[in-house]
Amino acid sequence: xxxxxxxxxxxxxxxxxxxxxxxxxxxxxxxxxxxxxxxxxxxxxxxxxxxxxxxxxxxxxxxxxxxxxxxxxxxxxxxxxxxxxxxxxxxxxxxxxxxxxxxxxxxxxxxxxxxxxxxxxxxxxxxxxxxxxxxxxxxxxxxxxxxxxxxxxxxxxxxxxxxxxxxxxxxxxxxxxxxxxxxxxxxxxxxxxxxxxxxxxxxxxxxxxxxxxxxxxxxxxxxxxxxxxxxxxxxxxxxxxxxxxxxxxxxxxxxxxxxxxxxxxxxxxxxxxxxxxxxx
Amino acid sequence: xxxxxxxxxxxxxxxxxxxxxxxxxxxxxxxxxxxxxxxxxxxxxxxxxxxxxxxxxxxxxxxxxxxxxxxxxxxxxxxxxxxxxxxxxxxxxxxxxxxxxxxxxxxxxxxxxxxxxxxxxxxxxxxxxxxxxxxxxxxxxxxxxxxxxxxxxxxxxxxxxxxxxxxx
Numbered sequence: 001x002x003x004x005x006x007x008x009x010x011x012x013x014x015x016x017x018x019x020x021x022x023x024x025x026x027x028x029x030x031x032x033x034x035x036x037x038x039x040x041x042x043x044x045x046x047x048x049x050x051x052x053x054x055x056x057x058x059x060x061x062x063x064x065x066x067x068x069x070x071x072x073x074x075x076x077x078x079x080x081x082x083x084x085x086x087x088x089x090x091x092x093x094x095x096x097x098x099x100x101x102x103x104x105x106x107x108x109x110x111x112x113x114x115x116x117x118x119x120x121x122x123x124x125x126x127x128x129x130x131x132x133x134x135x136x137x138x139x140x141x142x143x144x145x146x147x148x149x150x151x152x153x154x155x156x157x158x159x160x161x162x163x164x165x166x167x168x169x170x171x172x173x174x175x176x177x178x179x180x181x182x183x184x185x186x187x188x189x190x191x192x193x194x195x196x197x198x199x200x201x202x203x204x205x206x207x208x209x210x211x212x213x214x215x216x217x218x219x220x221x222x223x224x225x226x227x228x229x230x231x232x233x234x235x236x237x238x239x240x241x242x243x244x245x246x247x248x249x250x251x252x253x254x255x256x257x258x259x260x261x262x263x264x265x266x267x268x269x270x271x272x273x274x275x276x277x278x279x280x
Numbered sequence: 281x282x283x284x285x286x287x288x289x290x291x292x293x294x295x296x297x298x299x300x301x302x303x304x305x306x307x308x309x310x311x312x313x314x315x316x317x318x319x320x321x322x323x324x325x326x327x328x329x330x331x332x333x334x335x336x337x338x339x340x341x342x343x344x345x346x347x348x349x350x351x352x353x354x355x356x357x358x359x360x361x362x363x364x365x366x367x368x369x370x371x372x373x374x375x376x377x378x379x380x381x382x383x384x385x386x387x388x389x390x391x392x393x394x395x396x397x398x399x400x401x402x403x404x405x406x407x408x409x410x411x412x413x414x415x416x417x418x419x420x421x422x423x424x425x426x427x428x429x430x431x432x433x434x435x436x437x438x439x440x441x442x443x444x445x446x447x448x
Contacts, residue, residue: 243308243382244295247433250305257416 043081296435303419304431308381309412315377320361358406365402370395384434393429401427
């Protein structure tokens with residue numbers, strides 16, 4: 001109950017009607033004052049809600065929070081609530097004064113006279129407490145079920161009124177979120193083979209313009225020039241045979257000369273060492 | 281290799297790739313020269329016929345085939361062969377005999393000969409043909425040693441070190 005004075009109340013409309021704000025008062029002096037303030041606060045909330053409903057029903061446009069002036073009903077309700085708060089505060093002060101003045105003798109008299117009823121009341125409270133403890137699980141379960149169902153319906157009701165997709169688009173920086181994701185790690189966890197197995201390659205190929213692609217490849221590698229040079233290189237099978245035979249004869253003579261001169265026949269590649277650009 | 285550069289495709293047949301770029305032996309070089317000499321004979325014969333036809337047109341009934349001396353044939357043949365070699369080695373790097381045998385004449389860097397180098401090499405080859413046979417010992421003729429040139433196996437159509445085509 002001590003936290004009641006700390007609650008931040010959210011205005012529900014109507015602008016300036018701020019009836020008897022509890023946070024503007026001094027800390028509560030006792031339970032009576034606190035309870036009175038809570039009651040007045042609840043009345044205030046009810047009154048504001050009622051005013052809002054009346055406005056909606058009557059089609060009165062809602063005032064802007066900053067510029068509008070309070071209407072008559074709000075003004076009267078605010079004034080009444082303020083008066084109630086002041087009355088409560090005065091009553092609390094008078095009651096506190098009376099309690100301090102008549103407290104000790106009254107408590108002695110009451111303690112003496114009311115001992116037997118108090119014990120009876122204590123027994124009654126114990127029985128109630130025992131009964132409560134026995135029924136507590138069932139009651140709590142029922143209460144939980146009701147609370148969960150009520151909460152679910154309330155959330156459904158709220159969500160039905162919201163366009164969550166639009167809210168996310170308006171208020172969430174999706175690019176920042178994506179930038180914080182380690183896509184490499186995600187990709188490493190992917191089973192690419194399984195994805196590839198699910199692909200319909202035939203459909204992908206069917207969408208390609210293979211003829212155009214082939215022409216681009218032919219143009220890029222200059223296939224006509226390759227064909228021309230290749231044809232010139234291997235113009236005739238007989239020419240290739242003659243070349244290979246003369247090459248074999250070259251090798252044979254080189255090997256013979258090398259053996260006659262006592263040179264190593266494996267050093268033929270070294271013959272081209274002084275050619276700076278023989279690296280084919 | 282950059283992305284814009286077309287892929288280089290080796291057009292040398294598989295059986296020749298193992299010795300592509302090596303110095304050519306004596307058999308290949310002698311055969312190539314023999315083919316070049318045969319071509320020279322054909323060229324000289326064609327020249328003689330052409331010259332005769334020209335004389336026939338000039339002299340008419342008094343026409344007689346011109347007498348050809350050995351000395352004159354050698355001099356004309358030497359000049360024609362020198363010109364043929366010079367043009368071939370400085371342009372494509374290979375005479376027709378070299379082309380048939382898959383040979384190419386290069387300088388010491390593996391590039392095509394310049395005109396002056398090709399001319400000097402042609403003069404030396406025509407004037408001192410026996411010096412070619414030093415290639416039996418060293419795979420380099422005396423002319424190659426003097427001019428630091430080389431005759432290599434090259435079955436590729438294009439000169440060494442150049443792409444098959446220039447797309448730019």
